[in-house]
Amino acid sequence: xxxxxxxxxxxxxxxxxxxxxxxxxxxxxxxxxxxxxxxxxxxxxxxxxxxxxxxxxxxxxxxxxxxxxxxxxxxxxxxxxxxxxxxxxxxxxxxxxxxxxxxxxxxxxxxxxxxx
Amino acid sequence: xxxxxxxxxxxxxxxxxxxxxxxxxxxxxxxxxxxxxxxxxxxxxxxxxxxxxxxxxxxxxxxxxxxxxxxxxxxxxxxxxxxxxxxxxxxxxxxxxxxxxxxxxxxxxxxxxxxx
Numbered sequence: 001x002x003x004x005x006x007x008x009x010x011x012x013x014x015x016x017x018x019x020x021x022x023x024x025x026x027x028x029x030x031x032x033x034x035x036x037x038x039x040x041x042x043x044x045x046x047x048x049x050x051x052x053x054x055x056x057x058x059x060x061x062x063x064x065x066x067x068x069x070x071x072x073x074x075x076x077x078x079x080x081x082x083x084x085x086x087x088x089x090x091x092x093x094x095x096x097x098x099x100x101x102x103x104x105x106x107x108x109x110x111x112x113x114x115x116x
Numbered sequence: 117x118x119x120x121x122x123x124x125x126x127x128x129x130x131x132x133x134x135x136x137x138x139x140x141x142x143x144x145x146x147x148x149x150x151x152x153x154x155x156x157x158x159x160x161x162x163x164x165x166x167x168x169x170x171x172x173x174x175x176x177x178x179x180x181x182x183x184x185x186x187x188x189x190x191x192x193x194x195x196x197x198x199x200x201x202x203x204x205x206x207x208x209x210x211x212x213x214x215x216x217x218x219x220x221x222x223x224x225x226x227x228x229x230x231x232x
């Protein structure tokens with residue numbers, strides 16, 4: 001079954017305690033993304049990756065890091081979380097880079113993060 | 117700068133009727149992709165339909181069609197024969213091509229209510 005998995009699904013942490021949210025896809029997709037969703041702001045792209053070892057900043061990259069050492073995995077790292085990073089986070093992967101004649105983007109189930 | 121606008125914060129539609137959700141975009145990149153997603157109250161993001169900028173024909177997926185008017189920069193989602201299960205938040209998104217660095221941006225969303 002085609003899927004994007006994220007772990008953990010829920011996380012409550014304290015300011016400054018490093019954390020990693022994992023993301024994995026089983027579809028051999030090249031394009032992967034992280035988004036955060038906040039009330040009234042829709043989804044905003046944090047980082048994205050076009051392929052292994054290729055990552056780029058989205059619109060809100062401050063305070064986040066990513067890596068793409070393997071095609072299937074794209075972890076999101078918060079080195080020193082702060083309360084303004086409390087949000088719902090989604091990982092997603094796409095069949096293509098998304099400007100061709102076809103594309104499908106699959107989302108993970110989301111990770112609800114609370115930083116106290 | 118790239119931009120996505122969804123002007124309808126909320127929409128009501130009678131069950132079994134068709135409904136159009138508006139989306140306009142702004143980009144100078146000749147190559148881009150347009151996406152629509154559904155987010156039910158359970159929170160997951162569900163891909164609905166995709167349109168590439170070079171596609172001449174409007175995309176269709178079952179009851180969903182994308183009314184693509186390139187000159188007007190509009191990509192409206194049409195849902196035919198609405199069902200109660202269509203009540204959800206709907207997001208329009210755009211991914212630019214190489215000129216825009218393959219970033220993805222989302223609109224603020226439209227909440228659709230289907231009445232029995």
